[in-house]
Every structure is written in C-alpha cells, then in structure tokens.
Amino acid sequence: MTFKQAVGKVHLWLGLASGLVVFIVSITGAIFTFQDDIRDLTEPWRKVEVQQTAPVLPSQLKAAALAHHPGASMRDAWVTYFAPDRSATVFFFDKANLPIQIYLNPYTGRVLYEQNLRTHFFTIIQEIHMHLLLPEAVAKWVVGISISIFVVMLLTGLVLWWPKRKQERKQRFTIKWGARWRRVNYDLHNVLGFYAASIGLVLALSGLFMIFPWMLESVRLVVDGGKAAPPEIMTTKIDTLQTVSAATQPLSDIVYRNVRRLSPSNEMILIAPDGTGKDPVYCWTYQKALHYYHRDEYAFHPVSGQLLESRFHANKSTGTKLSDMNYDLHTGQILGFGGKIVAFLGSLISASLPITGTVVWWGRRNKTKRQKQAAIPATAA
Structure with a gap:
C-alpha cells in the first residue's frame, strides 16, 4: 500500500x-x-432611539425587569448595556427555571419585550x-x-x-x-x-x-513564550473572614459607575450577578457592541463593592489577545x-x-x- x-x-x-x-x-x-443581523431586522425591540440623557442604573433595570417575576432574585440577574442605539437586557432564570431575557429602554427603564430563550429559534x-x-x-x-x-x-x-x-x-x-x-x-x-x-x-x-x-x-x-501566569490573568480571591463595610448602594450600580469611568470609550458593558457574597462580582466592557475581542475586565468585592482587580486590553500579552479573539474568529465577525x-x-x-x-x-x-x-x-x- x-x-x-x-x-x-x-x-x-x-x-x-x-x-x-x-x-x-x-x-x-x-x-x-x-x-x-437577522434578529436586528425581525426584532424591533433590540434597537432604541439615542437620547442625550445618561442611561439608568442597573438596579433600576433589574427592578423593572423582575417586577412581574417575584420568584427571581435580583442578585442572580445579568445586566448588559449594548450601545447607545440598542436596548439593554436583563437575563435571569425565573421560578420555573426558564431562561428569561428582558429588553428595556436604557434611558427610561421601560420594558420593551420579554423573551423565553428556551424556545427562541437561534437559542435552539x-x-x-x-x-x-x-x-x-x-x-x-x-x-x-x-x-x-x-x-x-x-x-x-x-x-x-x-x-x-x-x-x-x-x-x-x-x-x-x-x-x-x-x-x-x-x-x-x-x-x-x-x-x-x-x-x-x-x-x-x-x-x-x-x-x-x-x-x-x-x-x-506557546505565543507568550511559555509564561504560565502572565500578570494580566485575574486570580482574584476573597477573604471571607475579613470584615468589610457593606456598600451603601446596589453593587451593580457601583460596578457600572466605575467601569464607565475606567473604560469610557467601550460601548458594551456586561455585569455579572452579585452572587452569594463569597466570590467577586465580575464585569466586562467591550469596545464595540456584539464583538467580544477588545475587552477590559474587572473584579469587585461582593460586599463593599471595592475594585479588587482590573486588566485592560491594551496591557494584555499577545497570547491573551489571541485567546480573547477566539469567539470573533469562530463566527467571522472579527472582520x-x-x-x-x-x-x-x-x-x-x-x-x-x-x-x-x-x-x-x-x-x-x-x-x-x-x-x-x-x-x-x-x-x-
């Protein structure tokens, strides 16, 4: 042969x-x-008219989104601001464990549409x-x-x-x-x-x-020359035995204000749930809406809201930037x-x-x- x-x-x-x-x-x-692209054409609630006023805070978005879902917890909800001309979303699991995404006007907090992702075509x-x-x-x-x-x-x-x-x-x-x-x-x-x-x-x-x-x-x-733990890799740990002062504002609002100040030119902001108070509250900001390559990353204390760690795209190693690029490469939207x-x-x-x-x-x-x-x-x- x-x-x-x-x-x-x-x-x-x-x-x-x-x-x-x-x-x-x-x-x-x-x-x-x-x-x-298809959803932008078929789902009008994904777009809003740009206004000169500042977007409302995440706590207000979560309160409006969960108003008709009393079994859901605000601490377990994800909040995303996409861009000035796009609606914001609040994602959570309701009391029946269904994945729910609520679209809201980011300038007024008004609910625009509620979507059950389990039955959504593109989710399937x-x-x-x-x-x-x-x-x-x-x-x-x-x-x-x-x-x-x-x-x-x-x-x-x-x-x-x-x-x-x-x-x-x-x-x-x-x-x-x-x-x-x-x-x-x-x-x-x-x-x-x-x-x-x-x-x-x-x-x-x-x-x-x-x-x-x-x-x-x-x-x-390989790209970074064998460096196992470059400085920009976040390994934030919370000392649960340390006594800290509780935040006087909702954690998500503290996170939002901080990242708006630290990454002012980034369009999209994704705020993770507050969680149980034992793990950091994470947030990611992206330079362009619906693109996931160019991003800054943050970790906040789950009780005090203090900024514990941050890493910015500009300071990342070549290997980490290549790693961050993976999803956009897979979908082709990098180009x-x-x-x-x-x-x-x-x-x-x-x-x-x-x-x-x-x-x-x-x-x-x-x-x-x-x-x-x-x-x-x-x-x-």
Whole structure:
C-alpha cells in the first residue's frame, strides 16, 4: 500500500465515522452566523432611539425587569448595556427555571419585550451546534472528537488532492460542470474542499478551543513564550473572614459607575450577578457592541463593592489577545460583515463535504461490486 492509499483509507473511515456530526455542526454554524443581523431586522425591540440623557442604573433595570417575576432574585440577574442605539437586557432564570431575557429602554427603564430563550429559534440552533441536544458532558466528547477528526480530514484531504504532475493541477482547481453528475460531485468534494480548507481549519480549531479550553491555553503559552501566569490573568480571591463595610448602594450600580469611568470609550458593558457574597462580582466592557475581542475586565468585592482587580486590553500579552479573539474568529465577525460571509460559506462547504464524500464512496463501492459480479461468469467459463 502506497502512502497516498494509506492516507485515503484513513480519510475514508474517519469521514464515515464523523460525517453526520460534522454536517449538523457545520449547517447549524452557517445558520447561526448571521443571527444578530437577522434578529436586528425581525426584532424591533433590540434597537432604541439615542437620547442625550445618561442611561439608568442597573438596579433600576433589574427592578423593572423582575417586577412581574417575584420568584427571581435580583442578585442572580445579568445586566448588559449594548450601545447607545440598542436596548439593554436583563437575563435571569425565573421560578420555573426558564431562561428569561428582558429588553428595556436604557434611558427610561421601560420594558420593551420579554423573551423565553428556551424556545427562541437561534437559542435552539446554538444548542444543537454546541451540544447536539445531548447532555453537555456527553456532547463535549461527541462533538469534540468529531471536530478533531474533521481537522484530520481536512489535512488528509489536501494530501489526496495534491496532483502528482504539474499538468494535472489546473483541472484540480476547477469543477467540470458539463461532466456527468458523479464527476461533478467528485469535483465538488475535492475542489470546494481545497478552497475551504483554510477557513474550515480556523472554524474547527476555534470551536475546539471553546470545547477544550486547555487547547487554547496551550496556544497562549506557546505565543507568550511559555509564561504560565502572565500578570494580566485575574486570580482574584476573597477573604471571607475579613470584615468589610457593606456598600451603601446596589453593587451593580457601583460596578457600572466605575467601569464607565475606567473604560469610557467601550460601548458594551456586561455585569455579572452579585452572587452569594463569597466570590467577586465580575464585569466586562467591550469596545464595540456584539464583538467580544477588545475587552477590559474587572473584579469587585461582593460586599463593599471595592475594585479588587482590573486588566485592560491594551496591557494584555499577545497570547491573551489571541485567546480573547477566539469567539470573533469562530463566527467571522472579527472582520465585520465580510468575515461573516466567509465564515458562512466555509461552514456551508464544510457541511457539504460529508455528503459529497459519502456519494463518492458509495459510487466506488457499487462500481467495485459490479466489476466483481461481471468477472464471475468469465472466470467460470
């Protein structure tokens, strides 16, 4: 068996083993790519008219959002300010443990819309994309192993695609649309697979980094020259035995005022729940709404509201910046709308590869069967 034949066997059997999962993950990823753009067109409550007055404080947003949900706790609610022309949201679980997101006018605190995320279309698509509707502990390995196999498939596919002779290269870059359908399918698998390989690798690897954070940490270590704990990694600890004065204002308001002052140019602010009083209250501010790469991070004391730790994007190491970039790379939005188009096409082609590859395998299998059957009478004669 030659090297290419061995690679072909690996490519075939790994593809058959992972094809269904790769198809589902890729097609749902393609659908999810433009979710913010689609929702902005179909959900008018996501936008508001910009006003000259300052936004209301988080405590007021939470009070308005939870007014009709007496079983929910204000301490467990997440508050997000997106941008001057976007509504703010309060996210929490109600007494029936349903994930509820309330959209409010950030300038008045008026409730604009209430959404049950469990039945929301894009939430379901995201859940299928990440977990295949399986328990998270199981899905982690099913999806993770399948995507790891897909990475191997892309690499072995490039080996199989590479032509032996220079004169063959031109035909490997084009699809013969006028040929028989089996040849067109073969070209779709090989040519599109070649063109989408680099995009597919970025999407697959960035997805694996979310599933297995140790992989992303390994990349960061390599980029940062092996530094295990750079100064900007927050490891805030709370001394629960230390007596501190309780805050005289709601913690979320203290957090909001501080981060507005420290990160004045950042559009989006995400304030985590106050929690139990034993862990820090975290907050993240982002330079641009709905983009998660350029961010500053804060930790506050859960009783006094004192700022305990902060790290700013400008001061982060190259490896940490690369790590922060991972989600926006995965969705393509690191390059704006054009990047989303690239990610969408890459996901769509990735979804097609298991289908066209299976058709190629099935055709060759049937051809081999027919050849064997045709050879039987000749042998008998």
